[in-house]
């Protein structure tokens with residue numbers, strides 16, 4: 541009787557901007573953005589950074605009817621897509637969603653233009669799965685079936701980006717990257733989207749001290765993540781989109797500080813699974 545349906549987020553890539561391998565980043569991981577959200581039997585993937593290749597290896601052989609939601613199409617969030625094995629299996633079906641594009645630019649076109657010779661040897665036609673491209677406007681609510689609702693909001697990022705809130709079984713997991721804050725003024729779009737959420741994954745590329753050197757680059761800080769989460773009544777913050785220059789030791793330090801000011805919060809690392 542009863543019991544909560546499984547509702548989890550698993551991190552396959554937690555790094556911002558560019559993948560960074562090597563011993564200094566080995567514990568938190570060097571792969572770029574890739575999240576796997578499970579709502580009961582439903583599979584929702586967020587972004588296709590280099591981490592998605594490893595996720596794909598765990599899915600081979602199964603028959604997948606899933607969704608891939610892009611926050612945006614900067615390279616670190618799409619470059620893993622051609623290496624996602626399940627796209628080459630004809631029994632699978634994926635819907636590819638993006639809400640930050642406008643005009644003649646569509647998610648289908650962006651992916652076709654990045655998978656184009658001589659930048660890349662083969663076009664998206666090499667994929668064997670059934671693919672549906674779904675453009676929407678950030679701010680819309682997307683019905684995802686099986687009692688899953690995906691709410692969205694526009695973020696403050698060069699070329700635009702979309703924040704996501706997945707609601708399932710009375711709980712909510714939010715994915716808010718890439719986005720820049722305005723110091724001293726909490727982003728109302730973000731506050732609205734993350735209200736009372738159980739888990740918020742947030743763009744914590746910098747510290748507040750570092751941020752002063754990167755105004756206009758489109759990213760935020762872990763301290764701003766804490767301020768937003770506290771204001772919105774969020775249970776747990778997951779520090780995410782780590783700067784490639786932030787080594788394991790530095791991220792350990794941030795993890796200690798986040799714990800102090802917002803107990804239960806974490807610095808995301810590859811392989812981490814959080815349950816809402």
Ligand SMILES: [Zn+2]
Pocket residue numbers: 556557614616617718781
């Ligand atoms: Zn990014």
Ligand SMILES: [Zn+2]
Pocket residue numbers: 612614697718758
């Ligand atoms: Zn970006």
